[in-house]
Amino acid sequence: DSGVTQTPKHLITATGQRVTLRCSPRSGDLSVYWYQQSLDQGLQFLIQYYNGEERAKGNILERFSAQQFPDLHSELNLSSLELGDSALYFCASSAGTSDGTDTQYFGPGTRLTVL
Amino acid sequence: AQKVTQAQTEISVVEKEDVTLDCVYETRDTTYYLFWYKQPPSGELVFLIRRNSFDEQNEISGRYSWNFQKSTSSFNFTITASQVVDSAVYFCALGMTTDSWGKLQFGAGTQVVVTP
Numbered sequence: 324d325s326g327v328t329q330t331p332k333h334l335i336t337a338t339g340q341r342v343t344l345r346c347s348p349r350s351g352d353l354s355v356y357w358y359q360q361s362l363d364q365g366l367q368f369l370i371q372y373y374n375g376e377e378r379a380k381g382n383i384l385e386r387f388s389a390q391q392f393p394d395l396h397s398e399l400n401l402s403s404l405e406l407g408d409s410a411l412y413f414c415a416s417s418a419g420t421s422d423g424t425d426t427q428y429f430g431p432g433t434r435l436t437v438l
Numbered sequence: 439a440q441k442v443t444q445a446q447t448e449i450s451v452v453e454k455e456d457v458t459l460d461c462v463y464e465t466r467d468t469t470y471y472l473f474w475y476k477q478p479p480s481g482e483l484v485f486l487i488r489r490n491s492f493d494e495q496n497e498i499s500g501r502y503s504w505n506f507q508k509s510t511s512s513f514n515f516t517i518t519a520s521q522v523v524d525s526a527v528y529f530c531a532l533g534m535t536t537d538s539w540g541k542l543q544f545g546a547g548t549q550v551v552v553t554p
Contacts, residue, residue, distance in 0.1 A: 366544035429483035
């Protein structure tokens with residue numbers, strides 16, 4: 324158990340809908356990262372937050388957004404869902420060094436299925 | 439460009455055989471970090487090892503060992519005396535310090551199948 328929690332574990336929804344994925348980092352970690360794992364794209368970095376502020380952005384669609392709250396938990400919002408958004412979404416957390424080089428520990432993931 | 443290549447798609451072994459997973463990376467950074475993660479059938483990503491680019495000493499941790507060769511940009515991972523529980527997808531990842539603060543660049547993964 325990495326100490327990172329993600330809810331829900333599974334999510335099934337329809338095209339055009341909006342969902343929210345939730346992540347709680349390990350105790351004491353300030354950085355939260357979101358990754359998407361799909362069969363065709365593999366593991367892709369989406370976005371990173373550090374102590375409530377956005378720090379780095381990857382291949383995140385405009386339909387997706389995220390935030391990190393004062394209690395350091397994070398939410399990833401996916402809207403106008405398409406079939407291609409079906410994937411396993413991981414949250415990871417790390418202590419949060421000044422240069423972003425600390426080890427990331429991953430949660431169990433949320434499997435999103437868009438029908 | 440930052441890139442991680444895991445050329446082996448799948449490796450099948452019989453229990454107790456050694457398994458070596460290859461990883462080749464590309465980066466312009468002079469300081470970077472390399473990782474191996476394991477994804478068992480249950481789906482979670484488990485951190486295994488980390489190596490800093492400025493430390494080329496190879497180590498052994500239990501049944502795991504790794505061979506970091508900066509000259510050939512390779513970071514290979516070996517499981518000694520494999521067990522059925524080692525069956526999983528193994529990912530090599532590159533962590534960079536410039537331009538992509540905190541981002542991990544993952545390889546495509548290598549599926550390891552260990553049969554009794």
